[in-house]
Amino acid sequence: MPAIQVQVPPERGSFRLDRFRPAIHRVETLAYNQRIGEWLRWPEQSNFLTVKYGLIDAEGALDRISNMKRGWDSYGAEPPDGNAVRASREILQELAGALILPSTIVPSAEGGVSIYFMTGHRTVYIESYNQGSQTLVMYDQDGTAEVLEIGPDISRTDVADRILAYLG
Amino acid sequence: MSWLKDGHYDKAPIKEAIIDIQIESPSLTLASVEKVGIPPPPGYAERKKLMMGQFRAEFGEGMPTATATQDQMGYAFVGGEGKHVVQFKVNGFAFSRLAPYQTWEQLRNEAKALWGSYRQIVGALPVGRVGLRYVNQLDLPLPIRDFRDFIRLYPEISSDLPQQLAGFFLQVQIPQEDLGAMLILNEAMVPPSSPDVASVVLDIDVFRQGLKIESDDEIWNVLEALRLRKNLIFEGCITNNMRELIS
Numbered sequence: 001m002p003a004i005q006v007q008v009p010p011e012r013g014s015f016r017l018d019r020f021r022p023a024i025h026r027v028e029t030l031a032y033n034q035r036i037g038e039w040l041r042w043p044e045q046s047n048f049l050t051v052k053y054g055l056i057d058a059e060g061a062l063d064r065i066s067n068m069k070r071g072w073d074s075y076g077a078e079p080p081d082g083n084a085v086r087a088s089r090e091i092l093q094e095l096a097g098a099l100i101l102p103s104t105i106v107p108s109a110e111g112g113v114s115i116y117f118m119t120g121h122r123t124v125y126i127e128s129y130n131q132g133s134q135t136l137v138m139y140d141q142d143g144t145a146e147v148l149e150i151g152p153d154i155s156r157t158d159v160a161d162r163i164l165a166y167l168g
Numbered sequence: 169m170s171w172l173k174d175g176h177y178d179k180a181p182i183k184e185a186i187i188d189i190q191i192e193s194p195s196l197t198l199a200s201v202e203k204v205g206i207p208p209p210p211g212y213a214e215r216k217k218l219m220m221g222q223f224r225a226e227f228g229e230g231m232p233t234a235t236a237t238q239d240q241m242g243y244a245f246v247g248g249e250g251k252h253v254v255q256f257k258v259n260g261f262a263f264s265r266l267a268p269y270q271t272w273e274q275l276r277n278e279a280k281a282l283w284g285s286y287r288q289i290v291g292a293l294p295v296g297r298v299g300l301r302y303v304n305q306l307d308l309p310l311p312i313r314d315f316r317d318f319i320r321l322y323p324e325i326s327s328d329l330p331q332q333l334a335g336f337f338l339q340v341q342i343p344q345e346d347l348g349a350m351l352i353l354n355e356a357m358v359p360p361s362s363p364d365v366a367s368v369v370l371d372i373d374v375f376r377q378g379l380k381i382e383s384d385d386e387i388w389n390v391l392e393a394l395r396l397r398k399n400l401i402f403e404g405c406i407t408n409n410m411r412e413l414i415s
Contacts (some may be wrong), residue, residue: 039354046303047253047264048184052358064282074243098250150246168214 054101058092059112061105067087076102078111078130087128088113091159098160119167126150126159138166169174177414181370182269184303187279189387190260190378209285211403212247212254236392254282260297261286268413272395278386287384294382299375300394305358306410309366321355333357344410347393349376370405374398 040049068079080088092102092115104116112129121141128134136159139145148154154162207216242257248265255262263279287293315322323336336349337356344351354371361367376392381387 035339035355039337039356041338045255045262046184046186046301046371048266048303049371051370056359099246099253164213 051096051099051101052090055092055096058102058105059089061114062088065105065107066111069076072107073109075109076109077109080111080113080128082106083132084108084128084130086116087132088126089132091126091128091134091156094116095160095163099162100160100163117163117167118138122167124163124166136162138162174273177411179414180269180301181304181414183267183369184268184301185265186262186299186301186303187275188262188276188297188301189283189295189301190258190299190377191290192294203365208245209247209254209282211318212245212252212340214245215248216245216263221241248278252278256286257355258290260295263405276327276388276391282389294380295387296377296379296380296381297377297392298379298387298394299377300391300398301371301373301374302377302398304367304370304372304400305361306370306406307413308368308410309413310364310366315368315406318407319405319411320356320407321353321370321371321405344374344397347397348374349394349397351372352396353401353405355405370402372401372405373393373397 036053041048059110062085064084066080066085070079071077072079089106100117102115103118106114107115108114108129110126110127111127111131113129114130115126117124122138123140124136124138124157125132126136134150136148136150136154137145138147148158148162150159202258241331242255244253244255246253251266251268253264261283263282265275265278269275295337306319313320321338321340323332323338325333335357337354339352339354342351342353346393350381352373352375354369354373356369356371358367358369374397376390376394381390
């Protein structure tokens with residue numbers, strides 16, 4: 001029987017358990033992820049589980065990019081700070097409520113976090129900047145683009161509908 | 169069963185209920201369906217499958233990236249204020265009710281109406297597989313002395329091993345011979361819904377396959393039987409402490 005290596009996730013938050021410590025992140029071993037993957041691709045696909053595990057992975061991506069160092073792009077870019085990560089997490093939670101999961105999460109060269117949603121010829125991304133603002137950018141392969149600042153131009157509660165309308 | 173009021177728990181931990189009907193030997197292809205076009209059922213809006221694909225992060229050298237996989241087997245529509253998701257696929261139909269769960273009757277009736285729309289489009293019979301899946305999230309109050317205080321299906325950890333648990337995933341497959349059905353029960357620890365609980369997903373999937381159902385009525389008769397079995401299975405997985413929490 002092959003040895004099982006379990007990566008224990010770091011303790012987070014102030015709460016303590018006497019015996020059980022809930023996993024915050026997916027336990028990243030090949031066998032475990034394979035089993036979870038099979039579970040998520042079950043014939044009757046569960047939207048709840050897809051979103052739940054999608055958010056776990058998104059949280060993992062946010063954790064990792066928040067630990068990047070200054071100059072991560074070799075051009076002196078600032079790493080995403082706590083404000084950008086927090087704002088990204090909040091918008092991800094909100095979009096997950098509308099069953100929208102990101103395609104890609106990357107650090108922004110402008111200093112912040114970019115969350116991408118892509119389909120066919122169209123792309124949407126939400127950029128959360130370190131200084132606190134957030135923009136919604138929509139563009140297609142023909143070069144047509146629209147940029148809205150979340151707050152002044154579009155309320156956060158309308159972002160999900162706007163993304164769905166744009167990506168079709 | 170005295171904990172149950174009118175056949176359901178007041179704080180039922182159901183996060184999603186899914187009715188799945190698969191067609192035997194589907195002759196349809198996505199291309200042929202696209203030619204006809206599938207209009208959204210009344211009260212539903214079209215949603216690309218991409219939006220519900222699986223997100224996967226990749227962490228190699230350099231910049232972390234993530235991708236979403238896409239199932240191109242059909243169309244998904246969202247309705248019921250975002251709580252209903254129906255999938256019209258080339259090989260079948262699936263209807264999901266997300267939390268808050270209401271009643272079996274509401275789930276079944278909505279699914280029946282949508283199945284009617286699907287049948288009008290694809291004219292699809294016979295049915296080869298009928299399944300019912302309930303995804304529950306049990307929030308166990310901390311501190312926990314023992315899983316056994318709340319659930320009756322759990323991983324037994326040898327007393328010779330460290331007792332700190334960061335997570336688990338457990339699957340059992342139990343034939344339901346009297347129904348000609350199969351139960352696949354998945355249980356996993358998931359991120360807690362609040363800091364004062366440990367959350368465990370109890371995913372009950374009970375289905376019949378290898379069928380050749382020619383009538384719609386028979387589909388719903390099979391589902392009624394699966395639903396009763398699902399209730400017994402759920403009851404068999406929890407303790408009175410858990411019943412108190414969800415009553």
